[in-house]
Amino acid sequence: MECKYSNSENIIKKGKNKKGVQRFYFYCKDCHSYFLEKYEKNRYPNDLKKIAIRLYTDGVEIAVINRSLEIPYETVRSWIRVEGERAIKKIEARKKGR
Ligand SMILES: [Zn+2]
Structure with missing residues (x-):
């Protein structure tokens, strides 16, 4: 390990x-x-992951997500690193499209 x-x-x-x-x-x-x-x-439900990423893209700090959802900080960060960046890119692309 x-x-x-x-x-x-x-x-x-x-x-x-x-x-x-x-x-x-x-x-x-x-x-x-x-x-x-x-x-x-993968013991966290996919919904929880979505909520965490959603909160982050809405501007909530990781430390707050970590405390309120009781998910280890590093777990939240690793989700955001992968999914969040993708989500942010999507949001930015949408903004540019307007
Ligand atoms: Zn280490």
Whole structure:
């Protein structure tokens, strides 16, 4: 198991969040990222992903999305990196078309 952002193996497994809810994720001591195990990557419903991206394209900060939807910051960021950029390009293309 290595960090999916820095490929570092200097990671620790965390099992519970502050509320004591069971959640398995990892913390990278090198780049200070949190990420989920591979098989848990798709445990969030697609709708939640859409909502997160929608919020972001509406101008909501990632930190706010992360707190309000209780999705790890790095997960939100990785969704936005892929889907959000595509969405932003679409919005910009639409604006130009007018
Ligand atoms: Zn890392």
